Amino acid sequence: MSGHSKWSTIKHKKALVDAKRGKLFSKLANIISIASKNGTDPILNPSLRLAIEKAKKAEMPTVNIQRAIDRGSGKSGAIDLKEETYEAYGLGGVGLIIETISDNLIRTIAEIRAVLNRNNSKLAENGAVSFQFVRVGQIIINKDSLSNDLELELIDYGAEDIFEKNNEIIIYSKVEDLNKMVKYFEEKKIEIIDSEIIYQPKNIIKIDEKKLEKLNKLIVELENLDDITNIYSNYCV
Incomplete structure (x- = not known):
């Protein structure tokens, strides 16, 4: 027993x-x-x-x-939170964009650097990785919410790309058009699953299964850091 x-x-x-x-x-x-x-x-x-x-x-x-x-x-004793974005290289030259919110940037970058070092990765200078990405607006809705008429209207409102994934519709727009599109969905009473500004890779780096396992481990360790809010990468198998 x-x-x-x-x-x-x-x-x-x-x-x-x-x-x-x-x-x-x-x-x-x-x-x-x-x-x-x-x-x-x-x-x-x-x-x-x-x-x-x-x-x-x-x-x-x-x-x-x-x-x-x-x-x-500032109503209940404001903490000085700051947003900061870091860039890094992973295995095989893979690019990483790491978004953070922190009340102590020295602690944040030390924790990020320690995780990167453990996983054969390193911080990059500002601009060294981000040029491989473009900032876009992203809205996700249920697949059942999209009709042909709605798709045409979305294009008029600024949708630049629309595709389906896992029974969801993902819509990309210019950053400046995101709020306008969110308001459009709210007026149509269409539920938004998620809406945010993201970093979209311009090109994808293909890697093998061995590197994939190591890179996924790196991503998980970074995500477990309290100050990290989003991580974007440009790799696939």
Whole structure:
């Protein structure tokens, strides 16, 4: 008979889930706090509205969301959060764009550098990697929401590319057209699964399975850092 009870196993698994949820909530809170610096009314602040919607979909408690808004607006003792983007090279010359929100940039870059060093990767100078990417707006909706008429209207509103993936429709636009398109979907009462500005690679670097495993390990380790909000890369198998 095993010396570990079923209950201890359940508690351990629950602790892992809770830890992951706690880390996610912390990152979402930082995103909300940064967005709320430009206004605390979600109707007038699209970035805040989208950040709140993302937090609600992750089942983040309302009190946590409000606390993050108060912190960003200076209502409850503001913490000096800053957004910073770093660039890095992975195995095989793969490019990485790492977005962060932090109250201590020295700590953040030290943690990123340590993960990169452990995984045979390194930080790059500003511009050395980012020229391989382009900033675009991205909106994701359910596949059932798209019709031929809607697709034509989306093109008129600024959609530059539309494609299907895993029963979802992904729409790309220029950065300056993103808020206009979000408002269009809201007026049509079409649910937006996600909406954000992303780094889209101009070209993809093909790698083998061995490098894929190592690069995926690197990405996971970076994602586990508290200050990192997004990671973009330009590789595939």
